[in-house]
Amino acid sequence: MSVKAKTLLQILILSVVLTALSFARDFTARQYVDPTQLDVPWPKHSHLKLPWRAYLETRSGYEFLRGIGVNYNVPDRHELAIRLLSEAGFKTFRIEIGWSNVNWDETGLRDEERWRTILLLCKRYGIRPTILLNAHHGVPCPHKFFERKVVADAPKGSRTIKLDSVADIVPRYSGLCNLTDYWACEVFITEFEPQTGECKLSKPLPKDLRAGEKVLMATLKYLPAYPVGTPEFEATAKGWLRYVQLVLNLLESVGVDDFDIEIWNELTFGSNFMRDFGINHYYDPPVAEFKFDFLHPGGHAWEIARRTIELVKSQFPKVRCIWGFSNTTFFHTPIEKLPPFTDGQSYHPYGTGTRKLPEQEQAPNEPWRCLEGEAPKVEIRMPEGWAHTFVQTESLMRLLNPEARLKRKPVGVDRFYHYMTEHGVVPPECGIHDEQGSWLLKAKTVLRSFCFWLNKGIDVMHYYCAYGERATDMGLLPTNLMELPDGVPFERAATLPLKALRNLTKTFSDSEPLSRVRQLSVDVTVLGEQAPIYTVAGKTLWHRDVFVFLPFQCHERKFVVAAYTMTYDVAKPMKEERYRLTITGFKGTPKRVRFYDPLTDKSVSVKAIQRSSGKLVVEISVTDYPRLLEIWL
Numbered sequence: 001m002s003v004k005a006k007t008l009l010q011i012l013i014l015s016v017v018l019t020a021l022s023f024a025r026d027f028t029a030r031q032y033v034d035p036t037q038l039d040v041p042w043p044k045h046s047h048l049k050l051p052w053r054a055y056l057e058t059r060s061g062y063e064f065l066r067g068i069g070v071n072y073n074v075p076d077r078h079e080l081a082i083r084l085l086s087e088a089g090f091k092t093f094r095i096e097i098g099w100s101n102v103n104w105d106e107t108g109l110r111d112e113e114r115w116r117t118i119l120l121l122c123k124r125y126g127i128r129p130t131i132l133l134n135a136h137h138g139v140p141c142p143h144k145f146f147e148r149k150v151v152a153d154a155p156k157g158s159r160t161i162k163l164d165s166v167a168d169i170v171p172r173y174s175g176l177c178n179l180t181d182y183w184a185c186e187v188f189i190t191e192f193e194p195q196t197g198e199c200k201l202s203k204p205l206p207k208d209l210r211a212g213e214k215v216l217m218a219t220l221k222y223l224p225a226y227p228v229g230t231p232e233f234e235a236t237a238k239g240w241l242r243y244v245q246l247v248l249n250l251l252e253s254v255g256v257d258d259f260d261i262e263i264w265n266e267l268t269f270g271s272n273f274m275r276d277f278g279i280n281h282y283y284d285p286p287v288a289e290f291k292f293d294f295l296h297p298g299g300h301a302w303e304i305a306r307r308t309i310e311l312v313k314s315q316f317p318k319v320r321c322i323w324g325f326s327n328t329t330f331f332h333t334p335i336e337k338l339p340p341f342t343d344g345q346s347y348h349p350y351g352t353g354t355r356k357l358p359e360q361e362q363a364p365n366e367p368w369r370c371l372e373g374e375a376p377k378v379e380i381r382m383p384e385g386w387a388h389t390f391v392q393t394e395s396l397m398r399l400l401n402p403e404a405r406l407k408r409k410p411v412g413v414d415r416f417y418h419y420m421t422e423h424g425v426v427p428p429e430c431g432i433h434d435e436q437g438s439w440l441l442k443a444k445t446v447l448r449s450f451c452f453w454l455n456k457g458i459d460v461m462h463y464y465c466a467y468g469e470r471a472t473d474m475g476l477l478p479t480n481l482m483e484l485p486d487g488v489p490f491e492r493a494a495t496l497p498l499k500a501l502r503n504l505t506k507t508f509s510d511s512e513p514l515s516r517v518r519q520l521s522v523d524v525t526v527l528g529e530q531a532p533i534y535t536v537a538g539k540t541l542w543h544r545d546v547f548v549f550l551p552f553q554c555h556e557r558k559f560v561v562a563a564y565t566m567t568y569d570v571a572k573p574m575k576e577e578r579y580r581l582t583i584t585g586f587k588g589t590p591k592r593v594r595f596y597d598p599l600t601d602k603s604v605s606v607k608a609i610q611r612s613s614g615k616l617v618v619e620i621s622v623t624d625y626p627r628l629l630e631i632w633l
Helices: 003-024 061-066 078-088 112-124 231-253 278-282 300-315 402-407 435-453 496-507
Strands: 068-071 092-096 128-133 143-149 160-162 174-176 187-192 198-201 214-220 260-263 320-323 344-347 355-357 378-380 417-423 460-463 521-527 532-536 539-542 547-555 558-565 577-584 592-597 602-604 606-612 615-622 627-632
Touching: 061 068, 061 547, 068 417, 078 112, 078 496, 092 112, 092 460, 112 128, 112 231, 128 231, 128 417, 231 300, 260 300, 260 417, 300 320, 320 417, 417 435, 435 460, 435 496, 435 547, 435 558, 496 627, 521 547, 547 577, 558 577, 558 615, 592 606, 592 615, 615 627
Parallel strands: 068 092, 068 460, 092 128, 128 260, 260 320, 320 344, 344 417, 417 460
Antiparallel strands: 143 214, 160 198, 174 187, 174 214, 187 198, 355 378, 521 577, 532 539, 547 558, 558 627, 577 615, 592 602, 592 627, 606 615
């Protein structure tokens, strides 16, 4: 062999070796859609299973925009606040009008002009209100607050108390407030002696009260929940429905007929008035026997919801009535057993703060409940929360996967809606205390949570919340909102998360209603090195395992795909990672692609490898929040 031939052969061999080394780090990630990721039998949990990877759906871009909401908690400057939120892309507000807002004689709502102003602005800016009906036990229903003075020491555990006056006290309806919690009539007065001022208590006093001390008291118009069928329950239920009617009257008076009704807010706090044993939370020993689970047929909360839905639908047949009792107990009431004509239910997963494992392992004393038999050593801070994983057995993916969504419906309902009426982040809970870091964290949370949840089966998501006084609070509006001039331009006033959301929503701004959404498929190839998240039971969870591909169809000739790496600790910086995506399912040939970063408002480099009928192959670099791959046919 000649020297020239040998040289050429050596060059060829070297080229083959270099090519092999180059592709040694490029490999196809495990099958992107893997239905077995949902295979975690109740009540087990898992640190390696990824239930959100069990299915892939292309969702409507039009419905995506309509699902972007926020909890409206702004105390003033409503015109400015609502304009800024609208310009950012919010299309629905969750607004609580609690039962306590009904005046004593039940002829109207307290502060009705405030609600009227907010609702009229919602109508002007095309905002669909989700009205929360609630009875927080701090102020559960029409009430009268007043003060009395204790005239003799009443030690903790006492069953009586002496007051300076018993005037206007109504036995069984009046009581002592806020003894251990923000709780009206925490201990009721059951009877009293007019001459001495001595009052008998419904349960032992939970704290010492000293002579001369002033105590806050209240008289409630209605009693906490009694069992269905009792006179007390009927009186409370009729009062509740009068409240619902006043809210409906308000909405009708301002011309708002496109709205949702959410019945109740959580059961983890503020719910003693209605939850489980109702009136018995106020008495010791109990005074009522509850024979039915309160969230199932025959139970008092279930019956209140049934009657509410019946009333709302009789006047507004197209209004969606949402079951709010499942906000934190997702599986307590099977969807099929919800009251007839319930249009949806809502969730509050949160879990966006720091979660330390194995210290905060679920059921640590029952290791058999962990599929891997052990927990990793890791700190998790995820903008999506925890409910899309199996870190806890209550994964929402059990309810949100397409098969479950199609099968599980109450009586009388064709389409059942899934709402997330609260989801947000508290920066200090993630170890972030500075202003710049707080706004960045909230911006990433806005982008990740809206893109992810509104693609994976949630129909409407209300971010918590619109306003906070400090950057480290949960709010999205500028902290100096109250000092800004009315006409301040969005660009000058908006915070980083509001700007990021506006950039996200404007990418979908040409979306149209679709009778059918085309379903895309994807194969994912990892390009280059990958970082591990953690190892447990000898198996490693890699960044490539949590690459997120979220497709939406805007109209017949445009798709938008949100793509990012779902890092488990958003507080840590992430090095960009590169992927090759083979996307199929188009009707026609993709003609143009763009990769857009809504956080920086800049286009990012994208390499189109192949464009053919029904198929697109691209290479992209992703980070720890969604960038948007726009595809035009």
